[in-house]
Amino acid sequence: MTERGLAVNGVAIDDSFAEAFPMKATRLVITAHTLAWARHAAVAATGFATSVIACGCEAGIERELDGHDTPDGRPGIAVLIFAMSGKELAKQVERRVGQCVLTCPTTAVYAGLQEGEAIPLGKNLRFFGDGWQIAKMLGGQRHWRIPVMDGEFVAQEMTRVVKGVGGGNLLLLATDTEAALAGAEAAVEAMRHVPGTIMPFPGGVVRSGSKVGSKYSALPASTNDAYCPSLATLVPHSALTPEIGCVLEIVIDGLSEADVAASMRAGLQAITERGAAAGVLRVGAGNYGGKLGPFHFHLHKLLGVAA
Amino acid sequence: MNWHLRLRQQPALRVDLRGLLPTALAALDAAGVAQQRVWHGNETLALGDLFDIKPAPAGDAPQLHFEGNLSRVDGLGWGLEAGLIVVEGSVGDHLGTQMRGGEIHVLGDAGDLAGCEMAGGRLGIAGSVGDFAASPLPGSMDGMRGGVLVVQGRAGARFADRMRRGTAVVHGDVGDFCASRLVAGTVALGGRCGVHPAYGMRRGSLVFAGVAPEAAPLTFVPTRHDLRVFWALLALELNGHGGVFAGLAQRQPQRFVGDLAAGGQGEWLMLGR
Numbered sequence: 340m341t342e343r344g345l346a347v348n349g350v351a352i353d354d355s356f357a358e359a360f361p362m363k364a365t366r367l368v369i370t371a372h373t374l375a376w377a378r379h380a381a382v383a384a385t386g387f388a389t390s391v392i393a394c395g396c397e398a399g400i401e402r403e404l405d406g407h408d409t410p411d412g413r414p415g416i417a418v419l420i421f422a423m424s425g426k427e428l429a430k431q432v433e434r435r436v437g438q439c440v441l442t443c444p445t446t447a448v449y450a451g452l453q454e455g456e457a458i459p460l461g462k463n464l465r466f467f468g469d470g471w472q473i474a475k476m477l478g479g480q481r482h483w484r485i486p487v488m489d490g491e492f493v494a495q496e497m498t499r500v501v502k503g504v505g506g507g508n509l510l511l512l513a514t515d516t517e518a519a520l521a522g523a524e525a526a527v528e529a530m531r532h533v534p535g536t537i538m539p540f541p542g543g544v545v546r547s548g549s550k551v552g553s554k555y556s557a558l559p560a561s562t563n564d565a566y567c568p569s570l571a572t573l574v575p576h577s578a579l580t581p582e583i584g585c586v587l588e589i590v591i592d593g594l595s596e597a598d599v600a601a602s603m604r605a606g607l608q609a610i611t612e613r614g615a616a617a618g619v620l621r622v623g624a625g626n627y628g629g630k631l632g633p634f635h636f637h638l639h640k641l642l643g644v645a646a
Numbered sequence: 647m648n649w650h651l652r653l654r655q656q657p658a659l660r661v662d663l664r665g666l667l668p669t670a671l672a673a674l675d676a677a678g679v680a681q682q683r684v685w686h687g688n689e690t691l692a693l694g695d696l697f698d699i700k701p702a703p704a705g706d707a708p709q710l711h712f713e714g715n716l717s718r719v720d721g722l723g724w725g726l727e728a729g730l731i732v733v734e735g736s737v738g739d740h741l742g743t744q745m746r747g748g749e750i751h752v753l754g755d756a757g758d759l760a761g762c763e764m765a766g767g768r769l770g771i772a773g774s775v776g777d778f779a780a781s782p783l784p785g786s787m788d789g790m791r792g793g794v795l796v797v798q799g800r801a802g803a804r805f806a807d808r809m810r811r812g813t814a815v816v817h818g819d820v821g822d823f824c825a826s827r828l829v830a831g832t833v834a835l836g837g838r839c840g841v842h843p844a845y846g847m848r849r850g851s852l853v854f855a856g857v858a859p860e861a862a863p864l865t866f867v868p869t870r871h872d873l874r875v876f877w878a879l880l881a882l883e884l885n886g887h888g889g890v891f892a893g894l895a896q897r898q899p900q901r902f903v904g905d906l907a908a909g910g911q912g913e914w915l916m917l918g919r
Contacts, residue, residue: 370875411878412895447875473849473911474830476811477879490872493879 345639349615350622352638357508357603358626359634362391362421363428364503364594365458366401366451369440370415374403380446381416383439388420388431389540392560396422396431397505397592399537410449410478411493417451419537421505421592428500429458436494437464444489450480450498461485461494504634507591507599509606510548510566510623512583518618519585520544522610526589529609535598536591548588551627563625582620596634604641611642647672648702649679653714653735657696659687660738664721666693668708668729668748676701705730707748712737717757723750726767739776742769743783745793755799759783764812765791774799777821780814780833781807788829790814796887803840806833809850817889825852828912832880836890847905847912851880855890858916866904866914873901877915 345352369384371377381400388398401417409415420435422428440448441464450460461483465472468485474496475482481496509526513519527543530536538544553561564574566586571579579586589606593599610619624638649671662685671679680694693699702711708729716722720738723731726745736754743762755773761780775797780790781804789808796815803821806814810829815836822840825833825847834853843859844852844866862868881894899915 410882411875412882413875413878445872445875471911473913475832475851475876475880476813477883482876482879484876486871491876493875 347611350611353623355624356635356637357624358632359506360632362503362505363425364421368449368451370409370413372445374414377416380440380443384435397539399539447493449495452499455499455501457497460498462496504599505592509589511587512621513619515584519587522619523587526606526609529605530602533602535594536602545588648709650702650711651697661719662721664724668710672708761795766793768794770796772798777802778804846908848910853915862902865907866902
């Protein structure tokens with residue numbers, strides 16, 4: 340899985356692939372009086388949402404929106420939320436919007452997708468209005484106006500759910516911490532411009548890549564020892580060569596397979612443009628042998644090299 | 647097949663055209679259309695006895711084009727679900743009653759009870775309408791239940807009585823008791839309003855985009871809060887109707903809630919005050 344046969348600007352690209360899984364996804368548009376307040380709400384609503392393993396969902400900010408791109412003409416933030424089932428996604432949307440958007444001054448929230456299965460957005464949050472809530476059909480969609488202390492909170496009744504793709508990833512193998520961070524930051528910056536995708540981990544980067552299973556039966560996942568530099572000389576199946584001192588991973592969730600591929604391609608290009616001299620010597624991808632996830636993103640194919 | 651029907655002469659009695667819908671006639675030939683029976687007073691006539699019938703150009707949806715003064719023709723578009731009806735002239739009562747989809751465009755006036763209990767589609771009247779437009783049928787609890795009704799001219803009394811959902815727009819003046827007993831939905835007025843607007847209103851929105859009443863009744867109270875988000879959405883919705891409704895987003899309304907005499911939480915949105 341980690342054979343190296345391709346190098347771009349000296350950066351070795353493993354003949355490997357990222358293995359991703361189907362997820363349920365939705366996009367929410369959060370607007371506010373200023374972009375700063377929309378961001379406050381979006382950051383809170385997408386907090387503690389790095390991995391479905393323990394967070395219930397994976398969420399992140401997709402992009403900023405100006406008034407021309409939002410229903411009410413105010414600045415806003417588009418966020419994407421992913422979960423393993425529609426039921427879990429509905430639960431997470433309601434909790435997060437109820438606790439983080441409804442509570443944030445001046446915000447309003449709207450569905451960011453027009454097609455797909457409908458799940459409640461403001462439908463149940465309206466009961467916070469204690470009977471003073473008002474429904475209004477606007478543009479064929481029901482909206483709720485809930486009285487709050489700064490005026491009223493406007494929320495579209497339903498949002499739409501589509502089949503998304505979660506778990507696209509890149510592994511950056513670098514000489515040291517500084518080089519790995521710089522490479523990851525450059526890649527994430529490039530990947531943020533790809534619509535329909537998020538990188539749910541802090542700063543878009545995860546250091547605790549995991550493998551399936553553990554020596555402890557209670558744990559479903561444990562540290563990816565094959566990529567831990569501290570274990571390179573201890574575990575027989577280490578994927579690291581002696582010059583590798585730090586490994587970071589970028590995980591990508593997207594609304595479609597094409598979105599994830601575009602994001603990974605943008606990340607790969609950003610890393611290879613910096614060249615091996617910048618310290619990222621090799622790029623790999625995490626998979627489970629292709630037996631678990633139906634979406635396979637081959638690194639060489641992403642760079643236009645025939646398999 | 648689409649059809650063009652030209653009224654030969656004003657009928658002696660009122661004619662009831664309910665059931666004469668574009669989709670039903672699309673499958674017929676000219677002879678079949680001409681043989682359709684319609685009520686004329688208390689007797690039935692063949693449609694061909696009243697109208698000159700000829701094929702019309704094909705369109706995206708089944709269409710019926712009427713030509714002439716149909717002011718004695720009632721029930722046109724009753725229960726319409728799909729297709730387009732265009733009337734080059736005026737029509738009688740019950741235009742688009744209980745329509746659930748499709749479109750009706752009348753280039754003249756319409757009589758009473760236009761858009762009664764309509765639940766979907768779009769009903770546009772270039773002229774004026776009589777009383778009880780967008781209202782319930784006699785004995786029914788709910789008036790208009792969805793869709794869009796646009797009157798370019800004036801509307802009579804009891805416009806949108808007991809309306810429950812949808813958008814009803816009048817560019818001109820409306821008569822007395824406009825939006826009385828309104829249950830929900832949006833009523834937008836571009837002209838003057840008669841007495842007792844929104845009498846017994848429960849919920850819904852009544853927008854005075856043109857000439858607002860001198861004062862709200864005592865059973866309506868002003869509210870003081872930032873309404874801009876909702877107003878931006880509603881103004882955008884109304885903006886497409888043009889005229890006085892264009893550019894509403896640049897104006898801020900004053901809001902009153904009532905009718906408190908009926909325990910209502912409906913709202914007046916008054917501009918230009």
